[in-house]
Amino acid sequence: MGKKAFALRIDEEVMKALEKWAADEFRSVNGQIEWILHQALAKAGRAPKQKNSEQGTCLPARQARKEEG
Numbered sequence: 001m002g003k004k005a006f007a008l009r010i011d012e013e014v015m016k017a018l019e020k021w022a023a024d025e026f027r028s029v030n031g032q033i034e035w036i037l038h039q040a041l042a043k044a045g046r047a048p049k050q051k052n053s054e055q056g057t058c059l060p061a062r063q064a065r066k067e068e069g
Helices: 012-024 029-043 061-068
Strands: none
8 A cells, every 4th residue: 555645733732632642552643543534434334445465554552462462
């Protein structure tokens, strides 16, 4: 899956909250934003179909660690 770069203007307080959340989940801020977007798309029934090699890549870090053992 290719990725497209784009600029995002975001409120400073929202960015601070995202940075904290991302750190708590052991993700980059970019990874956290991607995860949030994937979750929102899935909840709205608008998530794109995933190839087998991409399945499971959007699990929260804590959940992924639990499933690993």
